[in-house]
Every structure is written in C-alpha cells, then in structure tokens.
Amino acid sequence: MSLIGLIFIALAAAAVFRSQMAALSVMGIAALFQAATVMDLGMATIPPGHVTLAFFILAVVLRVNGLGVAVSALVYPRAGFFLAMLVGWAVISGFVLPRAFAGMVQVIPLNLIGDYFVKVPLFPRSANLNQSVYFIGNLCAFLFVFGMMKSPGMLKKAAGAGLIICGANMAIAVLDSFTFAIGQPNLLDFMRNAGYSQLFGATVMGLKRMTGSFTEASAFSAMAVGLFAFAFRLWRGGVYTKWSGPLAMALALGVVLAFSSTGFVAFGVYFIVTYSLNLVSQEGGGGIAGAQSRRMFFVSLAPIGALAIAVLVALRPDVLDPVVELFDSSIVTKLSSASGQERMAWNLSGISNFFSTFGLGVGLGSVRTSSFLVSVPANLGVIGILLYGAFFYRLFFSSNGQRWGHIDPESEQIVAAARSSCFALLIAAAVSSSTMDLGLIFHIMAGIACSSPAYFLRQSARGPGPVEAAEYDGLGNVQGLDGYPGNFNQPPR
Numbered sequence: 001m002s003l004i005g006l007i008f009i010a011l012a013a014a015a016v017f018r019s020q021m022a023a024l025s026v027m028g029i030a031a032l033f034q035a036a037t038v039m040d041l042g043m044a045t046i047p048p049g050h051v052t053l054a055f056f057i058l059a060v061v062l063r064v065n066g067l068g069v070a071v072s073a074l075v076y077p078r079a080g081f082f083l084a085m086l087v088g089w090a091v092i093s094g095f096v097l098p099r100a101f102a103g104m105v106q107v108i109p110l111n112l113i114g115d116y117f118v119k120v121p122l123f124p125r126s127a128n129l130n131q132s133v134y135f136i137g138n139l140c141a142f143l144f145v146f147g148m149m150k151s152p153g154m155l156k157k158a159a160g161a162g163l164i165i166c167g168a169n170m171a172i173a174v175l176d177s178f179t180f181a182i183g184q185p186n187l188l189d190f191m192r193n194a195g196y197s198q199l200f201g202a203t204v205m206g207l208k209r210m211t212g213s214f215t216e217a218s219a220f221s222a223m224a225v226g227l228f229a230f231a232f233r234l235w236r237g238g239v240y241t242k243w244s245g246p247l248a249m250a251l252a253l254g255v256v257l258a259f260s261s262t263g264f265v266a267f268g269v270y271f272i273v274t275y276s277l278n279l280v281s282q283e284g285g286g287g288i289a290g291a292q293s294r295r296m297f298f299v300s301l302a303p304i305g306a307l308a309i310a311v312l313v314a315l316r317p318d319v320l321d322p323v324v325e326l327f328d329s330s331i332v333t334k335l336s337s338a339s340g341q342e343r344m345a346w347n348l349s350g351i352s353n354f355f356s357t358f359g360l361g362v363g364l365g366s367v368r369t370s371s372f373l374v375s376v377p378a379n380l381g382v383i384g385i386l387l388y389g390a391f392f393y394r395l396f397f398s399s400n401g402q403r404w405g406h407i408d409p410e411s412e413q414i415v416a417a418a419r420s421s422c423f424a425l426l427i428a429a430a431v432s433s434s435t436m437d438l439g440l441i442f443h444i445m446a447g448i449a450c451s452s453p454a455y456f457l458r459q460s461a462r463g464p465g466p467v468e469a470a471e472y473d474g475l476g477n478v479q480g481l482d483g484y485p486g487n488f489n490q491p492p493r
Contacts, residue, residue: 003190005038008048012055016062020148021157023059024444027052027141028165031440032172032223033213037194045130045194049440050137060144070147079394079450080143086380086387087139090364090436093380094128097363105356107367108349110435117342119349122362131365131437138443145447152411158448159239159414162421165441166227166247173212173220173254176200180208204259211258221263222428224254226441229270229424230417236294237413266428274420275302343370343432350378357381364436372429375436384436395422395446418448 008030015022031049038046060066073080106119110127149155179187185201191213192198199216202209209217210224228251234244255263278299350369353362354377361381369375376384396419425442 001039002037002193004033004036004048004193005046005051008033008038008052009055012052016055016059020056020059020063020066020154021161023052023056024145024148024158025161025164027056028161028441028444029168031444032165032169033191034219035192035194035196035198035200035213035215036190040195047194050134053137053141053440057140057144060147065150066144066147068147069150070143073143073146073447073450077394079391079398079446080146082387082391082394083139083142083446086384086391087135089383089387090135090380091132093361093384094132094364094366095124097357097360098122098124098128098366101357101362105353105362106349107353107362108346110365110368117346117368122366125365127365128363129365131435134437135364138438138440141440142443142447142450145444146451149448149451152408155411155414155448155451156239159234159417162227162230162418162445162448163234163240163243163247166231166251167243169212169223169227170247170250170254173210173224176212177208177210177257207257207259209257209259210254217258218260218262218432221255221258221260222266222425222432223441224251224258225263225266225270225428226421226425226445227251228255228267229274230421230445233417233420234413236298237410237416238294239410239413239417241294262428262432265431266424269427270424273423275299346370346434347374350374353378354381368434370432370434372426372433372436372438375433379436392426395419395449415449415451418445421445422449 008026012023012026012030015026027049030052031047033048036048038048038051040046060070074084075081102123103121105122107122108117108119109125110131111125145158148158176185176188179185180201192200194215196215200211200214202211202217210220211217212220214220214223228248231244231248231251235241235248252267255267275298346369350367351374353367359377359382361377361379361384364379367375367378369378376388380387422442422445425438425445429438
C-alpha cells in the first residue's frame with residue numbers, strides 16, 4: 001500500500017460521512033493522479049481514482065433513494081442503458097475475442113515488449129482484464145453521479161465539486177513546476193509511483209512542460225482542455241462566475257504551457273466549434289443576469305484578437321517568430337518525427353486488425369492505437385461503434401429539459417457545461433489516446449450532463465404536494481420552499 005493510496009483512502013472514508021459532494025470531489029481529484037498507484041498486483045495496478053470510487057458509491061447508496069435513482073439511469077432509451085450495453089460487450093470481447101483469434105492476428109499490445117512497442121501474435125493479456133475493470137468502474141461512476149442528482153440544489157453542488165477538481169488540477173501542476181524549478185522534483189515522487197513510463201521533466205524553450213499529476217504533458221493538456229471547457233461554459237452561463245472565470249483562464253494557460261500538440265489541437269477544435277455555435281445560436285444563460293453580455297464578449301474575441309495581432313505584426317514583424325516556431329515543432333512537423341511515425345504505425349495496425357477480424361475487433365485491451373477513433377473499431381469492432389454512437393447521441397443531442405419538463409436556467413447551464421467538458425475530452429482522446437478508456441472525469445461529467453432534477457423530484461415525491469418543489473440536502477431530508485420538512489420515502493401530509 002502506497003502513501004498516496006493511504007492518503008486518498010483516509011480522505012474518501014471521511015468524505016462518506018460528510019456528504020456526497022465531498023465524496024465526489026475526492027474521487028475527482030484522485031482521478032487526476034494518473035501517474036500514481038495505490039497498490040501493484042503483478043501486472044495490474046490500482047489507481048487512486050478507482051479506490052475512491054468505491055467510497056463514493058457507498059456515500060450515494062447510504063443516502064435516501066440513491067441506489068434507486070442510479071439504477072433508473074439504465075432504463076431504455078437513456079444514455080445509461082447504451083453505456084451499460086457497451087461495457088457489457090467490451091468485457092465479453094476482452095475475454096472471448098483474444099481467444100477466438102489467438103495466433104491469427106498480429107497486434108501492437110498496450111504493454112511494452114522489451115523496450116519497444118512491436119507487433120506480436122494476438123493472445124490474452126493482463127490488459128484485457130485491466131481495461132475491463134476500468135470500463136466497469138466508468139459505468140459505476142456514471143450511474144452513481146446520475147444517482148445524486150435529485151434536485152437543482154444537488155446539481156449546483158456538483159458544479160462546485162467540478163470547479164474544485166479544476167482548481168486542484170492547476171494547483172498540482174503549479175506545485176510540480178515549482179519543485180522542478182528549485183531542483184527538487186523528487187519531492188513529488190510519492191505521486192509518481194506507478195510503473196508506467198514517466199516523462200515529467202521535459203522542457204521547451206527553457207520552460208518545463210506542465211505535467212502535474214499525469215505521466216506526460218500530453219495527458220495533462222488533454223485533461224486541462226476538458227476541465228477548461230467545463231469552467232468556461234459555467235462562466236458564460238453565469239454560474240459561479242467568481243471562480244469559473246479565473247479557473248478557465250488558468251486552465252487555458254496550462255494548456256499553452258504544456259506545449260503539447262494534443263492540447264493545442266483539441267483546444268483549437270473545441271474553440272472553433274464553440275465559437276461557431278455561439279455565432280449561429282443564442283447559446284447562453286437565459287434568465288441569468290449578465291450571461292448574455294458574457295456571450296457577446298466571447299463572440300467579439302475573434303475580430304478584436306485578429307485586429308490586435310495584425311497591428312502587432314505590422315509594428316514588429318518578428319514578434320510572432322517564437323509562436324510560429326512552437327507551432328511548427330509541436331504540430332506541423334509532428335507527423336514527420338519519430339514519435340509521429342510510431343503513432344501513425346499504431347493506427348495503421350489497429351485499422352488492419354479491424355478488417356482482419358471481419359469487423360469484430362480484437363477485444364478490449366488487446367491493441368494500442370493513437371486515437372480513440374481508431375481504438376474503438378480495432379478493439380470492439382462494428383458493435384462497439386454502434387453502441388458508442390448511441391451513447392454519444394443520448395449524451396450530446398438529447399434534451400433533458402424538453403424530455404422531462406423545464407428545469408431552472410442555472411441547472412440548464414450546469415448540464416450544458418458538463419456536456420461541453422465531455423465534448424472537449426472526446427476531442428482530445430480522438431487526437432492521441434492510446435486506449436478507449438475515456439476516464440473517470442469524462443464519466444463524472446457525463447453523469448451530470450444526463451441528469452434531470454425536475455423529473456427526479458416528481459418521481460421521488462410520488463404525487464402532488466410541497467415535495468414537488470423540494471430541495472434535497474444530501475442527507476435523506478428535503479426542505480420545501482414553503483418550509484415543509486420531509487423525506488422522499490414518506491408521502492406529503
């Protein structure tokens with residue numbers, strides 16, 4: 001048992017008795033420590049996020065109706081139904097397909113062969129089990145985050161927990177850069193105890209690439225883009241603006257200082273899509289003071305920024321040379337580098353595996369790729385593509401407010417922020433993810449994005465009465481707007 005493991009177990013155990021939001025915050029922060037392990041079990045490792053997930057589930061189950069609402073997420077045609085089907089197929093594929101096609105297909109496995117990633121015959125590996133456990137954990141995170149959202153008040157607390165995770169990510173990254181600057185990077189070795197390849201000391205132009213609690217800068221930048229999208233969308237929607245705005249700026253700076261092509265591409269694509277949507281729609285916090293002015297400020301950024309850059313270049317033509325050099329080294333020439341060629345070879349091998357198995361895939365955890373878009377067909381085949389497509393459709397395009405009834409404007413903005421974060425994380429995974437595991441943070445945000453507090457309040461109350469407009473305090477009690485106290489399991493008097 002590692003020191004970082006003991007710390008998170010103690011924090012998670014205390015959070016169970018504090019509140020569901022405290023347990024969610026601890027789990028989200030623990031999920032950031034991707035370079036750490038609680039315990040090694042041979043070839044398998046137990047990351048902090050999945051250990052704290054068990055305590056988070058306990059925190060939800062101990063509260064009134066937590067398990068019932070979590071299970072309700074599995075009802076067709078909700079997103080949880082398709083996610084459960086996907087996880088079921090992924091686990092089955094990881095057990096069956098490596099045996100069905102054993103020795104018949106050449107794959108590049110997730111684990112190193114010696115000191116290199118090379119093609120070997122397909123056969124069952126420990127990664128099949130590891131990835132299956134991670135997928136089951138992701139499903140549990142989605143279901144029990146969904147199970148917490150019994151009222152708009154709980155949804156707002158979840159937004160607060162999300163901002164705590166954003167702040168923790170940047171605080172750890174700043175601490176990592178500081179210990180490196182003073183020549184004491186070993187002070188944080190306790191959070192880099194996993195047996196993975198650790199690339200936390202790389203520099204660009206004399207500056208350390210921000211890595212934080214991740215194994216490398218690209219992983220940090222991918223997470224920073226996803227968390228930026230969450231904080232930025234909250235700020236535009238007028239929710240927790242005193243915290244969401246500064247945190248969004250800090251996370252954007254973190255993406256830049258990571259000097260990662262993954263972060264730059266994901267950030268650019270997210271910004272272009274979001275900006276385009278704001279130009280053609282009235283996206284924003286309807287009914288929330290100042291939300292529309294923030295949206296107009298965002299829309300005005302592009303022309304003002306373009307004009308400022310044009311004037312600056314006219315006055316100092318060489319001022320953008322460092323930026324051009326950085327862009328050229330991190331994006332333009334990336335594919336021609338040894339790393340870029342290796343990653344392209346992984347993707348080509350994964351595409352070959354898809355066709356070699358007649359569209360079934362080689363099974364979860366059997367092959368390494370360099371893009372989520374290639375990893376899905378290579379591992380799970382056509383069935384995985386269809387199930388992921390159905391899940392993403394329910395996540396990104398279904399409207400909870402229209403389906404279950406109107407929810408207040410602030411809740412709508414929180415749901416939109418979580419959905420925006422999922423979109424940004426998915427873009428980053430499509431750029432450079434070596435596995436299909438989108439991670440606990442993605443599924444936490446997905447659970448928030450698929451919630452519908454107005455519907456759950458009506459279902460929990462089981463009839464008309466003051467509980468219809470209740471506020472759930474997370475401890476099994478409700479307090480109506482007219483001062484009515486009660487319990488979800490008791491009918492209104």
